[in-house]
Amino acid sequence: DAGVTQSPTHLIKTRGQQVTLRCSPKSGHDTVSWYQQALGQGPQFIFQYYEEEERQRGNFPDRFSGHQFPNYSSELNVNALLLGDSALYLCASSSSSGSSYNEQFFGPGTRLTVL
Amino acid sequence: AQSVTQLDSQVPVFEEAPVELRCNYSSSVSVYLFWYVQYPNQGLQLLLKYLSGSTLVKGINGFEAEFNKSQTSFHLRKPSVHISDTAEYFCAVSATGNNRKLIWGLGTSLAVNP
Numbered sequence: 402d403a404g405v406t407q408s409p410t411h412l413i414k415t416r417g418q419q420v421t422l423r424c425s426p427k428s429g430h431d432t433v434s435w436y437q438q439a440l441g442q443g444p445q446f447i448f449q450y451y452e453e454e455e456r457q458r459g460n461f462p463d464r465f466s467g468h469q470f471p472n473y474s475s476e477l478n479v480n481a482l483l484l485g486d487s488a489l490y491l492c493a494s495s496s497s498s499g500s501s502y503n504e505q506f507f508g509p510g511t512r513l514t515v516l
Numbered sequence: 517a518q519s520v521t522q523l524d525s526q527v528p529v530f531e532e533a534p535v536e537l538r539c540n541y542s543s544s545v546s547v548y549l550f551w552y553v554q555y556p557n558q559g560l561q562l563l564l565k566y567l568s569g570s571t572l573v574k575g576i577n578g579f580e581a582e583f584n585k586s587q588t589s590f591h592l593r594k595p596s597v598h599i600s601d602t603a604e605y606f607c608a609v610s611a612t613g614n615n616r617k618l619i620w621g622l623g624t625s626l627a628v629n630p
Contacts, residue, residue, distance in 0.1 A: 405559075432615050443520075443606055443620030444560070457617050491559060495615055502548060502567050503614055507559040 403428075405494050405508035413514045414482050418489055422477040422496040422511045426494030432456075434505060436491040437468060450475050451497055479513075487515045517628055518543040522621035530629050537592040537624045539607035544620045549590040550608040550618065551581055560606065567612075570613060577601070602628045 406425045414420050426433055432451045436444035446459035450469035464480045473494075479486055489512050493505040523538040541547065549566040564575025571583040581592045590607060605624045610616040 434617065436618075441623075443608075443622050444618070445620070446617040449615065449617065451607075451615070455538075456615075459617065493560075497615060501612070501614055502565075504562055504565075505618065507552075507561070509557075509559045 405506050407490075407492050407508040407511050409511060410509070411512045411514075413516065415516050416482055418482050418515075419478065419480045420482060420491075420512070420513060422479075422490050424475045424477070424492030424494070424508060426473050426475070426492075427506050430494035430496050430506070431473050432495045432497050433469060433473065434490055434493045435475070435477050435494070436493065437461075438489040438491055438510070440488070447477070467508060482515045484515050487513060489513075518545075518547060518611065518619045520607050520609050520619055520621035522607050522624050523608050524624050525622065526625045526627065528627045528629060529597055532596045534595050535593065535597050535601075535626065537607075537626065539590045539592065539621060541588050541590065541607070541609045543588075543609060543611070546612045547609045548612055548616075549583060550580075550610075551575065551579070551590070551592045552606045552608060553604065554604045555579075555622075558602075563592070563605075597626075597628045599628050599630060602626060 435447040435506040438444040449457040453469045470476045490508040491510045492508045495505045496503045551563040552560040566583045607621040608618045
């Protein structure tokens with residue numbers, strides 16, 4: 402089992418550009434959550450996808466959007482990049498079935514630098 | 517809404533000494549509580565969690581934490597640390613239920629010195 406994988410590992414963009422980050426969930430998982438972790442900070446919840454729909458959303462502007470595909474993989478898109486979007490973007494996957502709690506497993510992240 | 521406060525941004529400690537990393541939370545609803553560890557240039561790994569039941573929870577790598585509802589705290593402890601425990605530690609909270617968003621503290625950097 403490869404666990405949660407994310408691509409690319411690192412990315413450098415300039416202000417105003419658009420970026421797409423990708424996440425493949427752990428085998429058997431159907432729910433994907435995205436978090437932004439700025440340098441020296443804790444992660445902040447961006448949104449969560451289940452059944453190809455956004456189910457929960459944090460306090461992020463509409464420039465941040467996502468998508469989930471039928472195979473449960475997910476993309477995070479950020480438009481009109483700002484310097485403040487520079488961060489580690491973490492993807493977490495989990496299962497929707499069974500008990501009242503299923504652990505979220507995190508990928509290694511994508512480091513985005515906006516110049 | 518929930519919030520998390522990690523009371524120490526940095527904790528230096530000598531190898532084989534005990535350590536406590538402090539975490540307080542606030543919430544108007546019932547919560548689950550978590551501690552995660554992040555090694556340099558790696559993702560987050562779950563150390564332990566409190567969902568319900570016994571207030572003392574044991575996790576991986578010899579860590580344990582105690583849920584104190586009256587003090588709204590969930591402090592992480594280890595009786596004897598190793599050099600390999602050097603990492604960033606995050607306390608997180610979510611509302612009860614499956615797949616709720618995690619709300620995170622700012623993290624505590626644990627530096628274990630020989």
